[in-house]
Amino acid sequence: MKKILAAAVLLLSTAFLANAQTGNWSGKLDVQGTPLTIVFHLDGDEPTLDSPDQAAQGIPVQIERTAIGSITIKIPALMASYEGLWAGKQILGTFKQGGLSFPLALTPEKKLNRPQTPVGPFPYTEEEVTFTNGEAKLAGTLVLPEGYTRKTPVLIMVTGSGQEDRNEEIFEHKPFAVIADALARAGIATLRCDDRGVGGSTGDVMEATTIDFKEDALAGIKLLRERFDKVGVIGHSEGGTIALMLAAEGQADFIISLAGMVVSGIELLVAQSRTALEAAGYPEDQIETVCKAIGEAAYVRVHGGRMPFPDELDVPDALKQVYQSVMIQIQTPWMRKLLSLDMRPKLGGITCPVLALNGTKDIQVDYESNLGALREGLPASPKNKIEAIDGVNHLFQHCTTGAVAEYRNIEETFAPEALELMIQWMTQFK
Numbered sequence: 001m002k003k004i005l006a007a008a009v010l011l012l013s014t015a016f017l018a019n020a021q022t023g024n025w026s027g028k029l030d031v032q033g034t035p036l037t038i039v040f041h042l043d044g045d046e047p048t049l050d051s052p053d054q055a056a057q058g059i060p061v062q063i064e065r066t067a068i069g070s071i072t073i074k075i076p077a078l079m080a081s082y083e084g085l086w087a088g089k090q091i092l093g094t095f096k097q098g099g100l101s102f103p104l105a106l107t108p109e110k111k112l113n114r115p116q117t118p119v120g121p122f123p124y125t126e127e128e129v130t131f132t133n134g135e136a137k138l139a140g141t142l143v144l145p146e147g148y149t150r151k152t153p154v155l156i157m158v159t160g161s162g163q164e165d166r167n168e169e170i171f172e173h174k175p176f177a178v179i180a181d182a183l184a185r186a187g188i189a190t191l192r193c194d195d196r197g198v199g200g201s202t203g204d205v206m207e208a209t210t211i212d213f214k215e216d217a218l219a220g221i222k223l224l225r226e227r228f229d230k231v232g233v234i235g236h237s238e239g240g241t242i243a244l245m246l247a248a249e250g251q252a253d254f255i256i257s258l259a260g261m262v263v264s265g266i267e268l269l270v271a272q273s274r275t276a277l278e279a280a281g282y283p284e285d286q287i288e289t290v291c292k293a294i295g296e297a298a299y300v301r302v303h304g305g306r307m308p309f310p311d312e313l314d315v316p317d318a319l320k321q322v323y324q325s326v327m328i329q330i331q332t333p334w335m336r337k338l339l340s341l342d343m344r345p346k347l348g349g350i351t352c353p354v355l356a357l358n359g360t361k362d363i364q365v366d367y368e369s370n371l372g373a374l375r376e377g378l379p380a381s382p383k384n385k386i387e388a389i390d391g392v393n394h395l396f397q398h399c400t401t402g403a404v405a406e407y408r409n410i411e412e413t414f415a416p417e418a419l420e421l422m423i424q425w426m427t428q429f430k
Helices: 005-010 175-185 210-225 238-248 265-279 284-303 317-329 333-340 344-349 367-377 416-429
Strands: 024-031 034-041 048-051 056-060 062-065 070-075 080-086 091-097 100-108 124-133 136-145 154-158 189-193 231-236 255-258 354-359 385-389
Touching (some): 124 210, 136 210, 175 231, 189 210, 210 231, 210 238, 210 333, 238 255, 255 416, 265 317, 284 317, 284 333, 344 367, 367 385, 385 416
Parallel strands (some): 154 189, 354 385
Antiparallel strands (some): 024 034, 080 091, 124 136, 136 189
């Protein structure tokens, strides 16, 4: 889930970051021995902060500059600030949060290389479309292959968790644009849309849940059925779960799940928490204590009862803070619904063809448990294909460890073999 539960757990330690005059500036904080990269985007009227190691981006900041080269950056969402002084080729300063101070030196950020991002002219056409689901207006791009007809297969693309634009852009990667381009060149149409509250789309976000996003996708399916006979869904992460939900409801003619959650949201949260804490080097007994408490808190959030209090845990204060942050995050309506989801009981009712892909180095949605659940639960069909892509992470990038911190530094946006698998599988519907 692009940047979701594991990233949420990682928001444990303390800080995020820094900036300077104009342009993009980056540096590393040392938070209790853990390096955290900070990137400030200082140009334009809406400056922002990224924390690539936590897959967090676009956090609004407020800037104050002086004639002598000093800069103050306030980050209200994090209750943090940065004060620095421009010193030629770098900005030297201090990042403050929660009563703590961290030295932070910033240097100009190099332009990121994204060789797979499509560049025109294109051998297909694009149409800007809008449609509605209740009070929500969704805006998107319909990509039409050359010579398309009603018999051309089409897929609506559903993003992962968090507010995403139609390209599912993260750190200048545009995976949905890359996928749509590859499919169009193979004669397959797509519709990709901005999520509620992003780009050209409107609608309630604060109270919206996975069910609302599923209904948004269903409204897009209905729009596509006015022009196409065969309509499917391709979803990434939470979008993959939504694809499975729509398939179980008989709303799709075929679906592609990319790193979709199949097991329960509670199991996924605990698994992500465990992975993050293991990577941070905590002892196994402490990890077990915290993960057990996280699982109990998540269960209570869904079913009712009393959550364990942080002071009841026999762990260091840093891990109590991790647990406390999870308790806060699971209070949102979206998280409560996500925790309650479990696709396994519904798999038997899916009759349309399913392609499910996960990366073997995905640390956000474990490939073994989720693909295993699909193999066990889906009705047997020669049209189904369930496959792990070796060596790729949650974003389907070839990687070293699969850690969230790698996403930004990898130039590849989407593994070519995964693109080819989707194209080959979709030929049966042409």
